[in-house]
């Protein structure tokens with residue numbers, strides 16, 4: 186029962202195409218898991234199933250005690266515990282940073298305005314952007330906007346954070362600042378599942394690396410496994426990536 190995220194033999198199809206072909210995995214509280222793999226291997230779909238943005242055909246998914254596979258599950262309850270950050274940060278351009286961050290707490294949790302403001306201050310401090318609280322997104326770099334998107338998730342005080350290639354759209358020099366924020370969260374004990382192409386991050390920060398291939402967990406182990414891949418598929422993937 187110590188797993189915060191637990192997938193059992195999860196199958197997901199889009200039409201005739203089986204994208205997840207029996208995924209089983211357990212993630213403990215405070216664990217940081219990096220998910221790597223080729224484009225199309227099912228990484229995003231797996232994350233989206235965990236947050237019930239996709240409905241699975243069979244298997245079970247438990248997240249923070251919620252039965253995600255249960256059609257009767259209250260999605261608002263699930264999503265209060267699970268934060269998700271995507272490649273595209275999707276901030277509202279006509280709202281300030283503070284307004285972007287407090288939108289969900291105010292609407293979903295009915296947090297009063299003053300309290301929401303302090304939530305925003307607290308979340309922005311964690312991503313190192315306290316001075317941007319009243320800025321508009323267009324006044325920020327891509328890296329800063331992505332850090333605001335992370336702060337927006339943190340303001341809901343999630344128990345698990347899902348990251349789907351959050352640095353893929355950023356220039357290399359902006360990637361570093363976002364990875365640093367994520368590393369800080371990891372060190373602070375956040376439970377995180379991070380789909381990423383950043384092998385350095387996977388090696389240095391993740392407690393465990395999961396290599397997905399053709400809709401399966403193909404190989405898994407500590408970061409060092411990247412230095413000594415066991416399967417030809419991981420070997421090929423790493424060779425192609427360098």
Ligand code: ADP
Nearest residue numbers: 199202204222223224225226227228229230231
């Ligand atoms: P990854 O994130 O590893 O690149 P995805 O999970 O996005 O892989 O996609 C896995 C496979 O599922 C791909 O073949 C993709 O085309 C397919 N797929 C993903 N989402 C959908 C969808 N909404 N409808 C149909 N096929 C999809």
Ligand code: MG
Nearest residue numbers: 228229230350
């Ligand atoms: Mg993807």
